[in-house]
Structure formats: structure tokens, C-alpha cells
Amino acid sequence: MTWRWSNFMNPRKFFEGLAREKIEKLAAELQIKDPLIIYKPNPKFGDLVWDTQKLKQDIPSENIEKLNDENIRFQKAGKFVNIVFNPEKYSRMVLDFINSGEFKKVEGGPKYLIEHTSANPTGPLHIGRARNSIIGDTVARILRRLGNNVRVEYYMNDIGTQVEALLIGMEIFPDLPYTEAYRRVYENIEQYKARIEEYMLRAETGDREFLKATRSKLEKLLEDVLKDLYSIGIKFDGFVWESDFILNGDVKMVLDKLEPYLKDENGAKYIEYNNDKIYLKRSNGTSLYFTRDIAYHIYKSKNFDVPVDVLGEDHKLHFQNLAYVLKLLGIENIKVIFYSYVITKEGKMSTRRGNVIYLRDLLEESVRMAEDEVKKRHPDLDEESIKSLATKIGYSAIRYNIIRYSPEKPITFTWEDALNFEGESAPFIMYSYARSNSILNKTESLHRGDNKFVEREVELIKKMGEYTEILEEAGRSYRPDKLARFSYELASIFNQFYRDCPVLKDPENRDRRLEIVKAFNLILKDAMDTLGLEITEKL
């Protein structure tokens, strides 16, 4: 499998290629041996800059001037050579690239497996967990958009202390909500130790009847978690049950394969690493979560080119150990995205402190706020339309406000920020989209316009021209926030264009500007789909 990150040839890369060719030729003529430093500067200087500060020799102005042609202008500015693409030619190429649909073309890439969320269903998701889901889902969408084959899995814990405590809780307190029943057992774990151990032993020795019963109970609870995720557009391609790796013998296989590295301690088995002990087997013969996770990752590695885990920062050590043991088995293709916690002003969310914020509550509040706004703006709208619009806005706002931060950045949750509908937010982006839509809806057909692009138009077009590269970068680095930010910036530039450049009321410029609005509409919709934001034709 070949790795291709540059799926897209695009106009910007094409022009950059032209510029580089010229500079390389000049460098050869002048016998410059040092590497050529060419990068994207602050846009006010140009589209590219050739930075000659490191060169010992000065490049004479005459040589620079000779580089100019109808496509690209080179201009010496001290130790920099500013490079400007011909705005008419470049803009035209970008517009055609987008409006022809070319920008959507991708080539097939490697097979990805994204595992995300994988929470024990001991209660509804809180926003910290939701961050995992939203990051995982958005990364999956980006990778798919780039043409890769992507499968998304939820790893379902049906073995272990927490799960047994949950089951026992529901048995002992059948009348309590299951979250509360679980908490009563888990918080008094000493009291129920014997029973938990008995259940764990049955599960880990592969008691099929027991496991079957466990699963059917957990499946019902899982639905409660998934309901919230489905509502914001997050779906899974499959659910992997932890106990399967015991039933199918993989856990035993892992222990056999690792035998040469295992050390014994009263019957328990461990691997030494960094002066630490990684346990794989208890003295009572049962396996540990770690061991089952190794089995899961062997399955991932065998069936996919690039398995990706989405994990909270609290799992860093676990993953480091996992990577070490997998390496012993010759497995090195596992990638991981770590994200930091969502905390509140009172610190870490905890049930005891009573500062847990559940995703569903946040969504509900967000929709309620959106509803107020919609009613204000469209007093004549019927109840059903209001509800539908408010739901899209409310849900998108939450997704956006979680995805816009880079994953490793800790988020301090405030209702004010989470429910911000202005500035860098989903409603802002949706609003710009709706504006472009309303222009397009008032026209019957699009005609090819002239190439007399004005500055404001060129600025917008250049931003659109960056889209495919932003997608690649977001996918390559697992940074969905880069796409989120780009979408906002693009929408923001469109709003400036909207103010300065009348489209329908200006017959001189109408055709050309309609092309621009159409291109913007296509790009932004594509970006919103990829981010999992709802599309609203009107707002």
C-alpha cells in the first residue's frame, strides 16, 4: 500500500511548481548550492516568498526581473523575493477547479480503523467523553473525504470490575436508575468484592451463558449512550466486545506469543519495562484489560493499514506500555490521538462534586437557546420549522465548539463559551452558507463570467484554493480543529465579500460573482459535511 497524502493536485500547487521551476533554474545559473527556502508568507507580501537571507551572495535585481512572465511576478524586497500569482489567471483556475467538481476528486488510500468513545455504559455521556466521540468522528469524516477506506469501531467492555459492579448494582437495586445503582456498588466496592470477583471469574473463564446475559443487558444501556451520539451525527460501523478475545482464544495466543518475555510472580505474569511491571495475567489465572487490549490491537493491525485510537490523556501510560508490548510482537502501525480533559471552573468533573455536565443536557440547552433566536428572527415561522432549525443550529454549535480546539488543549467548560452563537461558531458558518444560498436561489442559471477579478474577490478565491490542502493537513496530523478554523475564516472572508461586492444587482459583474458565490457554496458545504455540521439552506 502506497501512502499518498497529496491526493489533490490543485491550482496553488500548480503555480507553486511554476515558480519553483524558475527559481531552481536561476539558482543553477548563479551556481547557488544552498537549499532554496520558499514558503508562504503573510499574504500581504505575496503568494510565496523566496527567502534569500541565508545565501552568501546577493541576487541581482536584473536576474529577478527576468523571471517575470504572464503567470507569475517576482519582486525583490531586500533579502526576500516576493512571488505573486497573476490574480486573473490564478483566480480563474481556482474557480474552474471548484465549480467543475474537480476539488472533490480523490484517490483511494490506506484502510483506516478508528476506535473512539468506547465508554462503559454506566450512564449518559458527559462532555469530556463527548470530546472523544466528536474528535474521533470528525477525524473519520476527514479521512473518508480524503478517499481512504475508514471503519469506525466502539470497543465494548463487557468484562472487568466496572462492568460487574454495574450488573450487580442493577440486581441489588432494581428500582434505582442504573447509573445510581452502579454508583452505590462502585463506591462501596469493598463490600461487594466477593461477588464482583465471582462474576469476573465467570466472565474471564469464558462462561458463554454468563457473557451472553451480560451482553444483552449492556446492549440496552449502550443504546442510551448511542442515542445522544446519533443525534449529533455520530455513528459506528461496528461494536467489538472485549470478551470475544477470550472466547476466540486470542488472549491465550497473546500470552503464548509473549511467553519468552514473561516473568513470574506468585503465578502472575508480567513484562518488565522502564523499571516497571506490565501485568498480563493475575495469579488466579485470569487475564487483564491490558492483555485483552493487546489482542484487540493485534486484530486491528492485521486487518487495517492504519489503526487509530482516540484516547484521553489519562491513557498515555497505558498506550505507551501497549505500544511497547506490541512492538515485541512486531506491530508498529498503531496511531493514537490524545485529547485533554474538559474541566469546569470547579476543576475535574465528578459526580460527587456535582459538576458533571452531560452531553444531552448541553444539547438540550443549546437547542433551547437556538429556538429563542430563531423565533426572534422569524416570528411567522411554524412551530415545526422552528424546532427543526433550532435543533440543527443547537447541535452544530456544540460540535463546533468542541472540535475547534486542538485536541491536546485542555478545555475549561463554560456555558457562555459553549453556547456562543457569534464569531467563531457554527451558526456564523451556517449563516454565511445560507447567505450564499439565498443569492444562488434567486438565479436560474450560471454563466461563465469574465476574469476581471477585484481584490476582494481574489482574496476569497485564494482562501477557497487552500481548501484541499487544509483537508490533507487536518488528516495527516489528525487535527480536525484545523478544518474547523479554516471553515470559519473562509466564512468570515465571504461576509466581507458579501458587503463589498453586490452580485445580483450589478449586471457588469454578476456572472463572474455568481461563479464565486457558487464556488464558495460548494466548498463550505463540503467542509461543513466533513465537520459534521448541519446544512441549513436558510437561517
Next chain:
RNA sequence: GGGCCCGUGGCCUAGCCUGGAUAAGGCACUGGCCUUCUAAGCCAGUAAUCCCGGGUUCAAAUCCCGGCGGGCCCGCCA
């Protein structure tokens, strides 16, 4: 004690990987813009010792070392 992450205007964030021209946005605040394609918008303004100290370099928010502050982890739990 050890390991990892974060530290950028009053608040939040981008830029750091791959060092380069006056550090870029949002929120908040102040003032302005709806008889013209949607004002969830736009324009202007106030506001930053880029945590501190060294080092490397012609050049450091960015790289290296040492601190400080905050977070996470260090279980025969998951």
C-alpha cells in the same frame, strides 16, 4: 520522586513540528453601519514582558537546557 501535556492582550484560541518581514482571530469593552442579494453580519478603536532565566543562530513565540505555575498518569483497575 519519575514520565507526558499545557502556559500567547481582561478571558479563550491559532501560530511552534518545518526558526525569518509590523505576533493572527474570537469573546468582552468603546464608537459607527440595516429604503440596496439574510445585521447570528460588517467597519473602526482600546488592549500582549508570547510564564521566567540562560543557550544556539545574522535571526527565537517557534529549537536546546534549567526553573516556575496548572493538568494527567505511575494498580495482579478499566
